[in-house]
Amino acid sequence: MADRKIKIHVQNLKKSFGKLEVLKDMSIDIFEGEVVVVIGPSGSGKSTFLRCLNQLEVATAGSIIIDGKNITDKNTDINKVRENIGMVFQHFNLFPHKTVLENIMLAPAELKIMTKADAKEKGRQLLKRVGLDSKADAYPSQLSGGQKQRVAIARSLAMNPDIMLFDEPTSALDPEMVGEVLAVMKKLAADGMTMVVVTHEIGFAKEVADRIVFMDDGAIVEQGSPQEIIMNPKEARTIDFLNKVL
Amino acid sequence: MIAIIQTYGSMLIQALGKTLLLTLLSLFFAMIIGMIFSLMNVGKNRLLNFIGTAYVDAVRGVPLIVLTYFIYFGVPTGIQMMGASDFRMPALVAGTIALSMNCGAYMAEIIRAGIESVDKGQMEASRSLGLNYGKSMRLVVLPQAIRTMIPSIINQFIITLKDTSILSVIGLAELTNMGKTISGNTFKSLEAWAIIGVMYMIVIITLSKIAKRVERSANRGR
Numbered sequence: 346m347a348d349r350k351i352k353i354h355v356q357n358l359k360k361s362f363g364k365l366e367v368l369k370d371m372s373i374d375i376f377e378g379e380v381v382v383v384i385g386p387s388g389s390g391k392s393t394f395l396r397c398l399n400q401l402e403v404a405t406a407g408s409i410i411i412d413g414k415n416i417t418d419k420n421t422d423i424n425k426v427r428e429n430i431g432m433v434f435q436h437f438n439l440f441p442h443k444t445v446l447e448n449i450m451l452a453p454a455e456l457k458i459m460t461k462a463d464a465k466e467k468g469r470q471l472l473k474r475v476g477l478d479s480k481a482d483a484y485p486s487q488l489s490g491g492q493k494q495r496v497a498i499a500r501s502l503a504m505n506p507d508i509m510l511f512d513e514p515t516s517a518l519d520p521e522m523v524g525e526v527l528a529v530m531k532k533l534a535a536d537g538m539t540m541v542v543v544t545h546e547i548g549f550a551k552e553v554a555d556r557i558v559f560m561d562d563g564a565i566v567e568q569g570s571p572q573e574i575i576m577n578p579k580e581a582r583t584i585d586f587l588n589k590v591l
Numbered sequence: 592m593i594a595i596i597q598t599y600g601s602m603l604i605q606a607l608g609k610t611l612l613l614t615l616l617s618l619f620f621a622m623i624i625g626m627i628f629s630l631m632n633v634g635k636n637r638l639l640n641f642i643g644t645a646y647v648d649a650v651r652g653v654p655l656i657v658l659t660y661f662i663y664f665g666v667p668t669g670i671q672m673m674g675a676s677d678f679r680m681p682a683l684v685a686g687t688i689a690l691s692m693n694c695g696a697y698m699a700e701i702i703r704a705g706i707e708s709v710d711k712g713q714m715e716a717s718r719s720l721g722l723n724y725g726k727s728m729r730l731v732v733l734p735q736a737i738r739t740m741i742p743s744i745i746n747q748f749i750i751t752l753k754d755t756s757i758l759s760v761i762g763l764a765e766l767t768n769m770g771k772t773i774s775g776n777t778f779k780s781l782e783a784w785a786i787i788g789v790m791y792m793i794v795i796i797t798l799s800k801i802a803k804r805v806e807r808s809a810n811r812g813r
Binding site for chain 2: 399401424425427428429430432434436438439440441442451452455456497500501503504
């Protein structure tokens with residue numbers, strides 16, 4: 346992987362909430378087009394790490410360099426950076442007062458990335474891509490959990506990001522809806538999107554991840570290919586965690 | 592009763608008009624004041640938080656009648672002492688300022704509570720798309736907050752209308768003051784105050800009926 350371009354360079358990242366140190370000196374490089382799946386017990390800091398990558402959580406120390414731009418720098422226009430990083434949340438966070446199509450159009454039209462008509466067209470294309478073109482005029486409350494999450498993915502794709510962050514995208518779903526969301530994510534991965542996914546879906550990690558990162562207690566314990574981490578974990582904590590979830 | 596209405600009818604209508612004018616002006620400014628101070632309160636800037644809280648605490652901590660006297664008598668005296676010796680403040684202006692400040696403080700709390708009732712994930716999702724704080728607030732958070740705020744705003748609307756009666760103490764010729772005038776001139780207190788009471792009631796019930804309709808239509812389709 347040495348010749349691949351580094352997309353996200355995280356150096357000595359620390360994050361504290363008051364006295365509680367959630368991330369303790371994390372460093373990692375994520376390559377262009379790579380799918381990195383972050384696993385670990387709850388409270389291990391994996392969601393916080395993900396949320397630092399678009400500065401929804403402001404880093405306490407360290408630097409995060411995306412496409413050569415230090416996003417922890419106060420002078421960086423974080424809104425511009427975020428246009429390029431899509432994020433999908435555990436609880437979807439669709440805008441309930443807007444229709445599905447309006448949800449998707451909002452950012453590109455409002456930020457003048459495209460005209461309203463183009464944003465609409467793009468929205469319809471994205472809905473087709475996630476298999477929900479018939480739901481364009483529905484309100485989020487009329488959708489199932491799996492549909493909501495697919496709309497949320499379409500919404501974050503509307504800005505044409507080249508990085509996608511997923512924060513436990515299937516954890517709030519009924520079991521029978523997990524598959525449809527994972528299928529959309531797999532397609533994205535196959536299209537070459539750089540993805541960082543926090544999830545408990547070990548099966549998905551095994552199948553789609555280029556690399557699995559196991560975190561515990563605010564630090565990376567072990568990382569490697571799915572083969573290495575899931576089949577041959579070396580660290581006791583990784584073995585212990587996998588025994589519990591598999 | 593009939594005699595009173597015959598003699599004072601047009602004056603009563605005028606007084607009612609003044610009551611409504613005071614209410615509408617005050618509500619208009621209160622909305623602006625409320626929006627400004629609530630946004631100060633929900634943001635992360637400590638200084639603005641402090642200013643927002645201080646305003647709400649100060650105004651809510653003073654009875655409206657005291658605030659009215661302070662603005663009508665106190666403030667002009669202060670300005671005169673600073674050199675503008677011919678400064679006068681019309682009662683309508685003083686009344687509107689006092690009522691707007693008072694209502695604005697309550698409005699700030701209503702708006703703050705409304706904004707805070709919106710799930711934090713809404714702001715985060717909007718920010719994650721690259722929209723800045725102001726746009727996220729305006730396009731995503733506030734439209735949802737307003738929905739939960741409507742019943743409280745209607746309530747405040749009615750309270751403000753009734754509070755205009757307090758402004759009779761500075762001689763504004765609104766409805767309550769007209770009651771004083773009529774009962775003083777005719778010695779028919781029972782009839783005079785019954786008429787005034789009924790006039791308030793009619794206006795308030797009408798307004799709350801309209802408001803209920805607005806509330807229903809705002810909630811439609813969800």
